[in-house]
Amino acid sequence: MDCITWSPAGRILQVEYAMEAVKQGTPVLGLRSKACVVLVSFKRAQSELAQHQQKIFKIDDHMAIGISGLTADARVLADYMRNECLNHRYVYDAAMNVGRLVAQVADKSQQKTQNSSKRPYGAPCPHGSKHTLPRGLAVCAGCAGCRGVGFLSVCWQESAGKVGLLVAGCDEKGPHLYETCPSGNYFESLGSAELQRSNLRRRYYAMAIGGRSTSAKTYLEKHFADFETADVDALVKHGLEAMNKTTSSDQSLTTKNTAVAVMETGGKYRELSSDELQKVIDSLEKKAEDEPMPDEPTPAAESAESAAPMDTT
Amino acid sequence: MAPGQYSMDAKQHTMSPVVTGATVIGMKYKDGVILAADTLASYGNEARYKDVCRLKKIGEYTLLGAGGEISDFQYLSNLLDELADEDWLHEDGCSMGPKEYSSYIGRVMYNRRSKFNPLYNQFVVVGKKQDQAPHLMYVDHQGTAFEEDFVATGFGMHLGIPLLRNNWRPDMSLDEAKALVTKCLEVCFYRDCKAYCKIQIGVCTGTTVEISPPTTINHFWGHGAWTERRLEETSDSTGTW
Numbered sequence: 226m227d228c229i230t231w232s233p234a235g236r237i238l239q240v241e242y243a244m245e246a247v248k249q250g251t252p253v254l255g256l257r258s259k260a261c262v263v264l265v266s267f268k269r270a271q272s273e274l275a276q277h278q279q280k281i282f283k284i285d286d287h288m289a290i291g292i293s294g295l296t297a298d299a300r301v302l303a304d305y306m307r308n309e310c311l312n313h314r315y316v317y318d319a320a321m322n323v324g325r326l327v328a329q330v331a332d333k334s335q336q337k338t339q340n341s342s343k344r345p346y347g348a349p350c351p352h353g354s355k356h357t358l359p360r361g362l363a364v365c366a367g368c369a370g371c372r373g374v375g376f377l378s379v380c381w382q383e384s385a386g387k388v389g390l391l392v393a394g395c396d397e398k399g400p401h402l403y404e405t406c407p408s409g410n411y412f413e414s415l416g417s418a419e420l421q422r423s424n425l426r427r428r429y430y431a432m433a434i435g436g437r438s439t440s441a442k443t444y445l446e447k448h449f450a451d452f453e454t455a456d457v458d459a460l461v462k463h464g465l466e467a468m469n470k471t472t473s474s475d476q477s478l479t480t481k482n483t484a485v486a487v488m489e490t491g492g493k494y495r496e497l498s499s500d501e502l503q504k505v506i507d508s509l510e511k512k513a514e515d516e517p518m519p520d521e522p523t524p525a526a527e528s529a530e531s532a533a534p535m536d537t538t
Numbered sequence: 539m540a541p542g543q544y545s546m547d548a549k550q551h552t553m554s555p556v557v558t559g560a561t562v563i564g565m566k567y568k569d570g571v572i573l574a575a576d577t578l579a580s581y582g583n584e585a586r587y588k589d590v591c592r593l594k595k596i597g598e599y600t601l602l603g604a605g606g607e608i609s610d611f612q613y614l615s616n617l618l619d620e621l622a623d624e625d626w627l628h629e630d631g632c633s634m635g636p637k638e639y640s641s642y643i644g645r646v647m648y649n650r651r652s653k654f655n656p657l658y659n660q661f662v663v664v665g666k667k668q669d670q671a672p673h674l675m676y677v678d679h680q681g682t683a684f685e686e687d688f689v690a691t692g693f694g695m696h697l698g699i700p701l702l703r704n705n706w707r708p709d710m711s712l713d714e715a716k717a718l719v720t721k722c723l724e725v726c727f728y729r730d731c732k733a734y735c736k737i738q739i740g741v742c743t744g745t746t747v748e749i750s751p752p753t754t755i756n757h758f759w760g761h762g763a764w765t766e767r768r769l770e771e772t773s774d775s776t777g778t779w
Contacts, residue, residue: 318641
């Protein structure tokens with residue numbers, strides 16, 4: 226069946242299946258303050274012999290993406306975004322507007338959902354929830370993420386695809402955090418107060434995507450009110466604290482499996498060195514012994530015995 | 539080929555401009571940038587159209603002044619208006635400033651000259667975006683582009699630049715700046731047969747872009763050296779040149 230054929234229940238199943246790919250990936254999350262934006266990723270190594278798979282890609286000096294889902298799809302999109310940024314610099318001698326590039330990526334993704342010979346890029350519903358709704362502007366009131374204050378008030382379930390992108394960057398309106406979906410939906414966090422009055426798009430203070438990201442979102446929902454005025458260090462700490470919640474009991478954050486990227490207004494993209502990272506990891510709260518397991522089942526790919534249907538990160 | 543003529547041969551691109559504007563003077567001053575040009579569009583050496591505005595506002599913060607072929611200036615104006623419209627369509631509150639526009643114009647001009655089909659202009663792009671530093675750039679039909687504190691196009695390169703070199707200061711007030719650009723255009727009017735006595739002045743302050751209505755500059759042609767009839771009477775002529 227192709228992605229332009231409706232199911233009898235009025236759904237586009239191929240688009241929803243694509244979403245499943247994202248949930249097999251490891252989590253990535255983004256946090257925004259009024260002066261900077263931070264991406265945090267949890268990386269998986271395909272084998273003992275391999276390095277951990279990269280999940281944060283620098284797009285330009287002022288922009289980066291964090292991915293969850295099919296790395297191959299994400300690389301194609303990262304390539305496209307890098308090209309667009311370079312072209313923009315060549316023609317206009319200036320950094321590209323983050324939101325406009327995200328809109329272009331979303332347009333690219335949308336086209337793949339309307340052509341029978343195309344496969345949608347792999348990306349998630351913002352909350353990775355399992356509520357399935359008719360295609361169209363349906364409101365999902367069911368999943369935990371959607372109910373969270375300060376997050377999306379609605380979630381378009383049709384946004385199932387194969388790679389989830391968190392796009393973080395700074396431009397003339399300050400720091401931004403966007404999420405793109407394979408369905409062609411995108412959501413943004415607006416930086417300035419003046420823009421926040423605009424009702425055109427949803428805004429994020431933080432967002433998490435990928436497998437077991439629900440636990441991270443629970444943390445972020447509890448703390449997002451502090452983010453707007455937080456400095457870089459505090460934001461990074463919050464990010465790792467949230468990421469820590471997604472790890473299973475036999476895992477912990479290390480400088481090897483964790484990556485943090487920071488973009489500040491007027492500054493350049495930088496990744497935290499392992500020394501800086503270690504310091505923050507050391508300062509994290511110890512996991513409580515009786516902490517309940519994340520409410521999503523650990524993806525099969527997590528266990529060494531069974532292989533994922535496709536490699537996802 | 540003379541202006542207005544066209545070739546009977548196979549395809550040939552513009553080899554020379556037809557209806558042209560002459561001098562544009564642009565310079566930075568204390569609080570922004572100022573741009574000035576006269577309102578004449580010449581057809582060869584004929585003063586053909588005497589009420590043409592050669593300054594154009596682009597977007598919110600930028601001014602473009604054009605010397606050279608007027609039709610090419612109009613064509614580029616349309617390209618730039620499209621860019622400004624695109625900013626508006628996005629509804630995100632972001633808009634391009636003089637830096638972006640001047641870079642774009644430079645790329646267009648270089649691209650066209652690389653196709654051996656140049657836009658026959660010398661442009662001065664000025665602007666100031668909010669609190670950013672004032673920006674002034676020269677771009678010509680060969681795609682040459684550079685930033686400066688003051689520039690002039692056309693005959694103004696010869697007649698205006700010496701005045702600017704001697705009198706320009708970075709801390710000039712708006713009135714001083716207006717007086718200086720007016721002086722440059724006045725000198726051009728006396729010496730350049732493609733200059734005119736009606737001028738317009740555009741000012742970018744960071745929040746506003748304004749182009750003044752055409753005003754006539756003072757001019758006096760009754761100097762003795764200019765009225766004495768002796769050019770044809772002596773062999774070693776001591777005319778005004």
